[in-house]
Amino acid sequence: MKLLLIFVSIFSLSFGDSYEGDLSAQEAYDMQKEGKAIIVDVRTTLEYIYTGHGEGFINIPAYDWTYVPKSVQTRVKSAEYEIKNSKVKEHKSAMKLYDAKEVRNKEFVKEVMQAMKIRGAQSVILVCRSGPRSKAAANLLSKEGIIAYNLEDGYIFGWQKEKMPWGGN
Secondary structure: OHHHHHHHHHHHHHHOOOOOOEEOHHHHHHHHHOOOEEEEEOOOHHHHHHOOEEOOOEEOOOEEEEEEEOOHHHHHHHHHHHHHHOOOOOOHHHHHHEEEEEEEOOOHHHHHHHHHHHHOOOEEEEEOOOOHHHHHHHHHHHHOOOEEEEEOOHHHHHHHOOOOOEEOO
8 A cells, every 4th residue: 555655646746637636525525416526436345335435425446455365374373473472453564464466447447437427427526545546546537538536635534524424334
């Protein structure tokens, strides 16, 4: 995840943003209610399900992650370390028990266009947890000729903080 955020930041600084701009949660909510735009949540399916989502958000992940577990021997050693040292809460190396691999959703643009067509929307507002992934997705869509906006500060620091309607967790 950190690598993705670094890449997105460097990419944005190097080439600039090509999407329409950032919207506040209220602006996004109003555009959605007026039928001018759909709101696409680019977070992973697990984030969408377990941390909730805003009213009317359509989950189309831009990226997902696969996790391949290391050997059973490695995982048993990790469990033994926790038992021996009573360190389950501070055991940071538990993340090292899996090889994480980012997987790009190759159907992302097509699925967004399909959702826009179904809803009859002329534009799309992208949202992620805090902003970087949705900015990257907005740039990608705008390069495909789609009118795309980014939800300023994302779902957690924008939508929820502004007390917009949400639920689902």
